[in-house]
Amino acid sequence: MTDVTASEEIANDARLRANVVRLAAAQALTGANSAVIFATGSIIGATLAPDISLATVPISVYVVGLAAGTLPTGAISRAFGRRTAFIIGTGCGAIAGMLGALAILNGNFWLFCCATFFGGLYGSVAQSYRFAAADGASAAFRPKAVSWVMAGGIFAGVLGPQLVQWTMDVWPPYLFAFSFAAQAFVALVAMVIVAGVDAPKPAAADLHAGRPLIEIARQPRFIAAALCGIIAYPMMNLVMTSAPLAMKMCGLPVSDSNFGIQWHIVAMYGPSFFTGSLIARFGAPAIAALGLVLEAVAATIGLSGVTAPHFWATLMVLGVGWNFGFVGASAMVLETHLPQEKNKVQAFNDFLVFGMMALGSFSSGQLLANYGWSSVNLVVYPGVALGLVILALASFAKRRARLEAIDEFPEPSI
Numbered sequence: 149m150t151d152v153t154a155s156e157e158i159a160n161d162a163r164l165r166a167n168v169v170r171l172a173a174a175q176a177l178t179g180a181n182s183a184v185i186f187a188t189g190s191i192i193g194a195t196l197a198p199d200i201s202l203a204t205v206p207i208s209v210y211v212v213g214l215a216a217g218t219l220p221t222g223a224i225s226r227a228f229g230r231r232t233a234f235i236i237g238t239g240c241g242a243i244a245g246m247l248g249a250l251a252i253l254n255g256n257f258w259l260f261c262c263a264t265f266f267g268g269l270y271g272s273v274a275q276s277y278r279f280a281a282a283d284g285a286s287a288a289f290r291p292k293a294v295s296w297v298m299a300g301g302i303f304a305g306v307l308g309p310q311l312v313q314w315t316m317d318v319w320p321p322y323l324f325a326f327s328f329a330a331q332a333f334v335a336l337v338a339m340v341i342v343a344g345v346d347a348p349k350p351a352a353a354d355l356h357a358g359r360p361l362i363e364i365a366r367q368p369r370f371i372a373a374a375l376c377g378i379i380a381y382p383m384m385n386l387v388m389t390s391a392p393l394a395m396k397m398c399g400l401p402v403s404d405s406n407f408g409i410q411w412h413i414v415a416m417y418g419p420s421f422f423t424g425s426l427i428a429r430f431g432a433p434a435i436a437a438l439g440l441v442l443e444a445v446a447a448t449i450g451l452s453g454v455t456a457p458h459f460w461a462t463l464m465v466l467g468v469g470w471n472f473g474f475v476g477a478s479a480m481v482l483e484t485h486l487p488q489e490k491n492k493v494q495a496f497n498d499f500l501v502f503g504m505m506a507l508g509s510f511s512s513g514q515l516l517a518n519y520g521w522s523s524v525n526l527v528v529y530p531g532v533a534l535g536l537v538i539l540a541l542a543s544f545a546k547r548r549a550r551l552e553a554i555d556e557f558p559e560p561s562i
């Protein structure tokens with residue numbers, strides 16, 4: 149029986165690889181859309197906003213969109229299947245690009261914020277790509293599926309900033325207007341790709357099956373996974389959001405900030421080719437902890453200087469740290485739920501991550517404007533320390549539960 153089950157798992161994993169390829173391509177195109185927003189959002193904000201302290205509000209609104217879209221994405225996926233949610237998400241991406249272009253052409257700050265909100269909705273749907281790749285996969289293949297889909301973001305690291313570089317001056321004097329028009333086209337290409345994803349509608353019996361969400365969320369493993377994501381992603385977002393504007397305030401050209409964001413995104417997704425294998429070998433908590441430590445290292449580099457290489461090194465190390473922290477946390481989430489519980493648990497986890505990120509992101513502009521680049525980096529340390537403590541406590545609780553199980557059901561002596 150075990151051999152038959154193993155053979156079925158291998159065959160199913162082979163079938164799922166086609167899904168992984170499509171989702172990785174969709175991840176790349178979605179990442180290109182978000183890269184346009186992150187590379188230009190604070191700069192456009194500083195140009196259109198009534199006050200410089202509001203410069204990062206468009207990116208904060210993007211994060212609000214990320215948080216706002218997570219639970220509806222889970223509900224749509226449960227009711228109509230993941231593919232429907234994916235198509236709706238890419239539609240939001242196209243709207244984001246069109247509204248962004250119109251906002252710049254008309255000099256309307258609040259319309260631009262509306263555009264980035266739709267971009268956030270698109271991003272929230274794309275966050276479920278990593279979980280969709282693991283649907284039905286074997287326990288051994290799940291971390292690799294998540295990791296490989298995230299690797300699609302490498303292309304985003306090249307395409308997004310280059311898209312900005314190639315298009316930012318096409319409609320002078322409206323800097324970046326054509327970049328958002330191009331972003332809308334990229335989202336429509338992504339729509340064609342996700343339309344072919346094999347993600348059938350869930351069975352009716354699964355819609356209300358499984359444990360209550362509160363019971364799942366009370367597990368130490370889930371608490372550690374969610375908190376790790378809550379720390380890894382918002383800390384990365386805080387530094388990345390502030391970096392382009394900080395570079396401009398230090399007198400560095402836009403081309404330097406584009407370069408930094410480009411390699412930051414490559415660093416975010418590049419390790420994904422082997423993150424899954426590292427998780428399989430050392431465990432998700434260890435890799436998540438390593439990611440948090442690297443984010444602290446990035447903050448240390450940021451504190452050491454304000455030259456272009458300092459910013460670039462900060463962003464690249466930050467990207468690698470985010471990858472290990474976020475992919476590790478995602479793999480931990482997959483260990484906390486049954487198949488019929490996946491949509492609600494995954495959506496709730498992302499809601500927690502991006503909800504906290506939304507609350508924190510509004511402070512980034514104020515933090516940078518009032519206290520400087522150093523303060524942005526100093527904020528990273530307390531969060532990292534908390535995450536490492538929680539991961540250690542969760543690992544201790546798991547070992548203790550295993551020992552108690554062994555004591556209760558000891559192996560028979562021979």
